[in-house]
Amino acid sequence: MLPLERQKKIIDLLNVRKVLKMNELTEELGISVDTLRRDINVLANQGKIVKIYGGIKLAEPKYGEPSMDERMIDRLEEKETIARKCCEYIQDGDCIYIDSGSTTYHIAKYIKDKKKLTVITNSIPVITELMNTDIELMIIGGKIRKDEQSVVTFEYIFNFHELNVLKAFICCSGITTERGISDYNLEEATTRKKMIELSKEVFVAADSSKFGRDVTIAIAPLDKIDAIVTDNLVDRSYAAKFKKTQTKLIIADE
Structure with a gap:
């Protein structure tokens, strides 16, 4: 799976489950912790997710309401x-x-x-x-x-x-x-x-x-x-x- 495909999969999973732990993601995606961290860093830098203790969640919109x-x-x-x-x-x-x-x-x-x-x-x-x-x-x-x-x-x-x-x-x-x-x-x-x-x-x-x-x-x-x-x-x-x-x-x- 390409990095963009993995990152889209992470967002899709968060839309359903709201909060995901690191071990859940590595198992779901079949990737190493290091690979997962790289994907998480990309998404966090894009403002799409927020890192929390032991996992991640979707970022709240800064302005106005979501679509x-x-x-x-x-x-x-x-x-x-x-x-x-x-x-x-x-x-x-x-x-x-x-x-x-x-x-x-x-x-x-x-x-x-x-x-x-x-x-x-x-x-x-x-x-x-x-x-x-x-x-x-x-x-x-x-x-x-x-x-x-x-x-x-x-x-x-x-x-x-x-x-x-x-x-x-x-x-x-x-x-x-x-x-x-x-x-x-x-x-x-x-x-x-x-x-x-x-x-x-x-x-x-x-x-x-x-x-x-x-x-x-x-x-x-x-x-x-x-x-x-x-x-x-x-x-x-x-x-x-x-x-x-x-x-x-x-x-x-x-």
Whole structure:
């Protein structure tokens, strides 16, 4: 295997397993420790990975959020677990909103057997996933963000108040108990704020990496959020913090 092929393989493995130990990599790739170290040094110098004690992990983006394609494969197992937990709160006959995001997208995969369900969304992947099902679909109108495969809109071009949403499933890029949920893009944040305002119940679906971050645009304080659904890798100190708020912290697989 050529060095470029090995380095691509290392990145592919990290996209699935997040953190890898040196002995795991030498065994997986069938190479010596010295060869592995050379590949790791190349990737680290390119800013793609970070060396940690005994192994490596993917580097966090320095500016803004990763692309939708990157997020769709990042922490995939955790996101699917969160999505399945969210589905426990969706009943036959509900009218729900599914946000554009790599975590909420997976909800669409697990609701296809629901009866008389209406899904409102601004996510093109969600529409594609549910297109050939019996679920009633509504997509909000507005501008298409091609990179995010989403539709963003404003009050003057879409009459949000005609919607009657029972439960909204919202994504975000940051969560703190002090400032609530936040995101990188103003247009996405505007749509999320409006759906939070209109929905009777609001669930935030976010993997554990979002906790402790307060990014560019504030979406809503915690008192506007009924529950946050996350994975079991979340720092357990947040359980005590959330007990002091009105927002329920739901940890999938617990």
